[in-house]
Amino acid sequence: MNIYVLVKRTFDTEEKIVVSGGKIQEDGAEFIINPYDEYAIEEAIQVRDAHGGEVTVLTMGGEDAEKQLRTALAMGADKAVLINTEDDLDEMDQFTAAQILADYLKDKNPDLILAGNVAIDGGSGQVGPRVADLLDINYVTTITKLEINGTQVNIVRDVEGDSEVLETSLPLLVTAQQGLNEPRYPSLPGIMKAKKKPLDEVELDDLDIDEDDVEAKTETIEIYLPPKKEAGRVLQGDLSNQVQELVQLLRTEAKVV
Amino acid sequence: MTKKVIVLGEAREGALRNVSFETIAAAKKISGGGEVVAVLLGDSVQSLATEMIHYGADRAITVEHPHLKTYTSDGFSQAFMAVVESESPDAVVFGHTALGKDLSPKVASKLKSGLVSDVTDIEGEGADVVFIRPIFSGKAFEKVKIKDGIDFITIRPNNIEPLAHDASRTGDVSSLSVDITNLRTVIKEVVRKSTEGVDLSEAKVIVAGGRGVKSEDGFEPLKELANLLGGAVGASRGACDADYCDYSLQIGQTGKVVTPDLYIAAGISGAIQHLAGMSNSKIIVAINKDPEANIFKVADYGIVGDLFEVIPMLTEEFKKLKAN
Numbered sequence: 001m002n003i004y005v006l007v008k009r010t011f012d013t014e015e016k017i018v019v020s021g022g023k024i025q026e027d028g029a030e031f032i033i034n035p036y037d038e039y040a041i042e043e044a045i046q047v048r049d050a051h052g053g054e055v056t057v058l059t060m061g062g063e064d065a066e067k068q069l070r071t072a073l074a075m076g077a078d079k080a081v082l083i084n085t086e087d088d089l090d091e092m093d094q095f096t097a098a099q100i101l102a103d104y105l106k107d108k109n110p111d112l113i114l115a116g117n118v119a120i121d122g123g124s125g126q127v128g129p130r131v132a133d134l135l136d137i138n139y140v141t142t143i144t145k146l147e148i149n150g151t152q153v154n155i156v157r158d159v160e161g162d163s164e165v166l167e168t169s170l171p172l173l174v175t176a177q178q179g180l181n182e183p184r185y186p187s188l189p190g191i192m193k194a195k196k197k198p199l200d201e202v203e204l205d206d207l208d209i210d211e212d213d214v215e216a217k218t219e220t221i222e223i224y225l226p227p228k229k230e231a232g233r234v235l236q237g238d239l240s241n242q243v244q245e246l247v248q249l250l251r252t253e254a255k256v257v
Numbered sequence: 258m259t260k261k262v263i264v265l266g267e268a269r270e271g272a273l274r275n276v277s278f279e280t281i282a283a284a285k286k287i288s289g290g291g292e293v294v295a296v297l298l299g300d301s302v303q304s305l306a307t308e309m310i311h312y313g314a315d316r317a318i319t320v321e322h323p324h325l326k327t328y329t330s331d332g333f334s335q336a337f338m339a340v341v342e343s344e345s346p347d348a349v350v351f352g353h354t355a356l357g358k359d360l361s362p363k364v365a366s367k368l369k370s371g372l373v374s375d376v377t378d379i380e381g382e383g384a385d386v387v388f389i390r391p392i393f394s395g396k397a398f399e400k401v402k403i404k405d406g407i408d409f410i411t412i413r414p415n416n417i418e419p420l421a422h423d424a425s426r427t428g429d430v431s432s433l434s435v436d437i438t439n440l441r442t443v444i445k446e447v448v449r450k451s452t453e454g455v456d457l458s459e460a461k462v463i464v465a466g467g468r469g470v471k472s473e474d475g476f477e478p479l480k481e482l483a484n485l486l487g488g489a490v491g492a493s494r495g496a497c498d499a500d501y502c503d504y505s506l507q508i509g510q511t512g513k514v515v516t517p518d519l520y521i522a523a524g525i526s527g528a529i530q531h532l533a534g535m536s537n538s539k540i541i542v543a544i545n546k547d548p549e550a551n552i553f554k555v556a557d558y559g560i561v562g563d564l565f566e567v568i569p570m571l572t573e574e575f576k577k578l579k580a581n
């Protein structure tokens with residue numbers, strides 16, 4: 001089976017966000033594989049181990065994303081591809097990202113593509129379904145269970161806490177929800193092997209893409225931190241007084257009850 | 258410049274979800290005085306159309322088809338695109354619900370348009386409209402403008418105030434018939450886990466419990482308080498993973514994103530993935546044994562103490578208040 005995983009390099013979940021000059025400061029920040037993409041990588045490896053084939057992890061971004069791709073290879077992916085847009089694109093949005101990823105994939109005949117359901121930085125959840133639509137293949141989002149028999153696919157997906165049980169077929173794109181699996185940590189031999197696995201780099205020139213065709217449709221005009229909340233009030237004194245005070249505050253100060 | 262804006266109403270178990278009315282309010286701002294058209298897709302939605310008009314839509318279009326009884330991206334995108342073709346809107350608004358999240362990127366792709374997802378606020382009107390959305394799990398916000406093509410957004414439930422219901426408003430309700438073919442997904446079963454009563458994403462008051470609640474029974478005092486306040490019970494991932502409650506109660510990045518007036522977090526440490534789902538709440542109350550717990554950093558009011566003491570006392574105090 002020909003399996004692709006869309007992997008995004010994101011800020012570490014715990015990273016503090018600093019805005020300066022209208023941009024998020026990246027200096028010194030830790031980067032990780034988007035957590036939902038880790039579920040996607042793990043599932044891809046399990047599908048390959050059960051059905052044979054090859055797992056390719058695909059990232060669009062800058063040179064720095066090689067680190068996350070190596071981690072995916074160390075987990076057990078077979079090949080990695082970086083579409084390096086560093087020199088070609090200043091502005092991009094989900095439209096841009098999906099166009100580029102889909103263009104790369106269009107002649108690769110993937111049977112199964114896995115993505116994360118959402119990136120914890122940009123947070124739109126658009127890229128997976130957009131790529132599927134551009135490739136004209138079906139997609140199922142926020143999956144928590146995947147079973148493949150031949151070309152038939154049985155899926156359970158999370159719909160606001162309800163579980164939807166459905167049937168579809170390959171080729172298919174799915175997006176991973178937490179609960180799909182427990183991603184493995186790269187093992188030491190895995191890390192050693194990953195160094196020798198192929199990591200290809202392509203640029204927009206190598207693709208069939210004109211920069212104008214992928215120009216962003218949206219523009220971020222400002223990035224800012226939420227207004228600093230005044231330090232919350234931790235109530236003091238005897239517990240029953242605290243409770244009385246809280247109810248008073250909720251009624252008269254906050255006016256929410 | 259005025260714009261023609263289409264909103265997609267969303268029904269659940271035969272009734273419109275609140276976010277449908279919020280999409281109308283959002284559309285009004287975007288339209289800058291232009292027309293707001295409500296669209297309803299389903300197997301039987303005709304009767305819901307006037308409700309959309311009462312909440313401010315100028316007219317409504319229904320598309321009814323047996324294949325639209327349950328949502329599939331193929332079925333709904335075909336139906337919605339048929340409406341778009343006949344109406345040529347300047348802007349489109351969906352709710353950022355499970356359905357809206359799944360459908361909007363596909364429609365945007367077909368329209369070759371941008372899409373601003375999970376909008377919590379709108380500034381300006383008409384041609385100057387700017388959208389605000391949280392990024393980095395709510396740790397920052399961005400203002401986004403559409404440069405090219407139609408304005409397409411999804412709005413986070415419970416953030417944009419719906420217009421007042423006005424039963425005297427009238428408007429045209431028409432129906433459009435469409436062919437729906439080639440459904441590639443077959444829904445076999447929907448295992449409903451969502452509890453009855455108030456929809457979490459629409460609740461004005463949420464009492465949420467975490468691993469500190471310690472058992473399924475431990476949720477009982479939280480339920481009592483939530484019922485008294487006309488609210489809903491929520492939970493952290495920790496509580497769901499420990500089997501104290503169902504995953505349908507989960508709040509956070511993986512679970513539901515909520516914006517109630519009052520969020521009471523009991524026995525929840527305040528992990529960033531949990532905060533991503535509730536930090537926009539108007540007022541946050543934290544009850545935790547550990548004074549160092551991260552949840553106190555986002556709380557407006559905090560009580561350091563045992564939730565099994567504090568929650569029942571709170572319930573009693575609210576009962577007294579109600580009695581007066």
Ligand SMILES: Cc1cc2nc3c(=O)[nH]c(=O)nc-3n(C[C@H](O)[C@H](O)[C@H](O)COP(=O)(O)OP(=O)(O)OC[C@H]3O[C@@H](n4cnc5c(N)ncnc54)[C@H](O)[C@@H]3O)c2cc1C
Pocket residue numbers: 006007008009034036037058059060061062085090091092093094095097098101114115116117118119120121122123124125126127128220
């Ligand atoms: C000036 C500027 C420069 C930018 N440069 C970059 C950049 O170099 N790299 C970058 O990733 N973003 C960059 N972005 C942001 C970019 O527009 C969005 O990150 C991108 O469109 C994805 O949107 P999202 O974060 O909402 O992802 P979502 O749609 O929430 O992501 C869902 C899933 O799609 C897949 N996915 C998303 N993005 C990628 C990707 N880049 N490669 C592979 N799979 C992906 C992953 O599986 C992910 O879990 C830039 C934005 C601006 C304004």
Ligand SMILES: Cc1cc2nc3c(=O)[nH]c(=O)nc-3n(C[C@H](O)[C@H](O)[C@H](O)COP(=O)(O)OP(=O)(O)OC[C@H]3O[C@@H](n4cnc5c(N)ncnc54)[C@H](O)[C@@H]3O)c2cc1C
Pocket residue numbers: 035036178466467468469470492493494495496507508509510511512513523524525526527528529530531534544545546547550562563564565
């Ligand atoms: C990709 C990813 C996605 C995630 N998505 C989500 C999500 O959507 N939602 C979510 O919630 N989490 C999510 N998580 C998990 C998150 O990181 C935390 O593990 C989780 O939120 C912890 O739950 P908790 O606060 O209930 O448990 P804990 O962190 O164990 O905290 C329990 C708290 O209860 C307090 N306590 C104990 N006993 C009492 C008592 N008697 N009275 C008062 N206080 C008491 C303790 O002091 C402690 O602060 C996600 C994680 C990952 C990796």
